[in-house]
Amino acid sequence: MQETKTLKEKTKYMIKIVLPILITQVALYLMTFFDILMTSKYSIEHLAGVSIGSSLWVPVYTGLTGILLGITPIVAQLIGAKKHEDVRSFVQQGFYIAILLAFFIFIGIIVLIDPILNIIPLEANVREVARKYLLMMCIGLIPLFLYSVLRSFIDALGKTRVSMFVTLLSAPINIALNYVLIYGKFGLPALGGVGAGLASSLTYWLILFITILIVKNNKPFADLHIFQGWTMPSLSKSKVLTKIGLPIGLSLFAETTIFSAVTIMMSVYSTAVISAHQVAMNFTSLLYMIPLSIAMGVTILVGHEVGAKKYQDAKVYSWLGVCTAVVFSFVSVSILIIFREAIAGIYTNDSEVINLAVQFFFFAALFQLSDAIQAPVQGALRGYKDVTITFIMAIISYWVIGLPTGYLLGTYTSYGPFGYWIGLIVGLTIGAITLGTRLVYLQKKFSIVS
Structure with missing residues (x-):
């Protein structure tokens, strides 16, 4: 943890933490991005299949790996409080939880994949692509979840450049595997969207092996000995992790599933509408990596300061993150408005x-x-370990208000499929207002304590 006093020093340190996270998130996202992009060049039917498959996969993966993000604020506060000896046992409990979650997801997908896809009104070939895409993604469940634990541990120590390094190594491998498996190169059959799922899973295994080697052999990770002196599964420590991680995971699940729900509800429209929606969602999600990365960095920074009982510094980092994200949002708006036709043509x-x-x-x-x-704002709240109220606010904003608004506008007005996007705007706006209010309240509470 680096000591900072002035706003300029805090800004520089935040950039040092956030920039590698951003590069990492973009590189990780490029796996999905190139799945969609390269599949779209294969056929729009396979694009629609991957669109439906990823819409089911992403919220499940995001929500459950979000549970493992509870490791970040816990370890960050332990580091801030200089309780290094407790880090190893919490990370090991995270590994146990990761394997358990991967097992349950695998069983869930095997049992529920056909009933769920049969409910969705899809063309037969689109449904089959979605089904096989999900089955291929299952191959990468265990490495993906275990890597999420290791990345949360690495980032909590403020060494976000390491995660960046690993992901940058894996991204070109994923693109190469996509090329071979989607289009059928070097004598292999052309698998289309199914090949995209297999390529992602193989890449997840690569990410895991590289990360394990780094953590075992390099400081400061090796000094914490997380792969030594294995402890048995602990109900008490698991409760601590899930008490923090479960609301985080559910909040992320609530946010991501509203986008997936919109995609599935739009399946009543033509393949062209589904594909266009996925194109727009895919690129917009890429832009979202900026505020998301800032949020992850803010969680680390706020967690360190709260652990050290420096509540004023935690407050400054919180709003510094928000202001930085807002500035970048105007850049995102400009890109979407000015270059939208060129982007679609890609x-x-x-x-x-x-x-x-x-x-x-x-x-x-x-x-x-x-x-x-x-x-x-959500990132800052996680740094304070304030996650339960955040989850409730997310449910109300996205599901009680946003999605019903989108359904009403999409079904009963001339907006059609665009009505669902208006509903997303309403839900996200209300979420921003309520979460911001919660952060202000919490910071006032901590200022009284201090």
């Missing part, structure tokens, strides 16, 4: 899909500011 040559995607990009630009506020 994904596909289909004129109908391009025209629809351009319209979706306009609505995507409208919720950039809300995203820029709510993401770092």
Whole structure:
């Protein structure tokens, strides 16, 4: 943990923490990005299948790996309080939870995949691509979850450049595997969207092995001996992790599933509409990596300061993160408005899909500011370990208000599929307002304590 006194020093340190996280998130996201992009060049039917499959996969993965993010504020506060001896046991409990979660997801996908896909009104070939894509992704469940634990541990120590290094190594491997497996190179069969799922899973294994080697052999990670002196599963420590991690995971699940729910509800429209929606969502999600990375950095910084009982410094880092994200949101809006047709053309040559995607990009630009506020505010709240109220607010904002609004506008007005995006804007905006209010209240509470 680096001591900072002035706003300038804090800004520099935040950039030092956040920039590697951003590069890491973008590189990780590029795996999904290139799954969609390279599949779109194969066929729009496979693009629609991957779209549906990823819409089911992403919220489950994000929500459950979000539970493992509880390690970050816990370890960050232990480091801030200089309780290094407690770090190893908490990380090991995280490994146990990760394996358990991976097992339950695998069973859930095997049992529920066909009933769920049969409920969704899809063309037969689109449904089959979605099914096989999900089965291929299951191959990477265990390494993906174990890596999430290691990354949370690494980032909590403030060594975010290490995560960046690992992910940058794996990204080109994923692209190469996509090329071989999607299009059928070097004598292998062309698997289309199914090959994209297999390529991602193989890459997750690579990420895990590289990270284990780094943590075992390099300081400061090796000094904490997380792979030595294995403790038995501890109910008390697991409760601490899940008490923090479960609300984080559920909050992320609530946020990501609303996007996935919109995609699935839009399956009543044509393949072109589904594909255009996925193109817009895919690129918008790439832009979201900026406020998300700032949020993850703010969690680490606030966690360190709260652990050291430096509550004023924690407050400064919280709002510094929000202001930085807001500034970048205007850049995102400009990109979406000015270059939306060119961006759509990167994904596909289909004129109908391009025209629809351009319209979706306009609505995507409208919720950039809300995203820029709510993401770092959530990150700050996690640094304070304030997660339960955050989860409740997320449920109300996204599911009680946002999704029903989108459904009503999409079903009963002339907005059609664009009505769902208006609902997203409403939900994200209300989320930003309520979460911001919660952060202000919490900081006042801590200032009284100090």
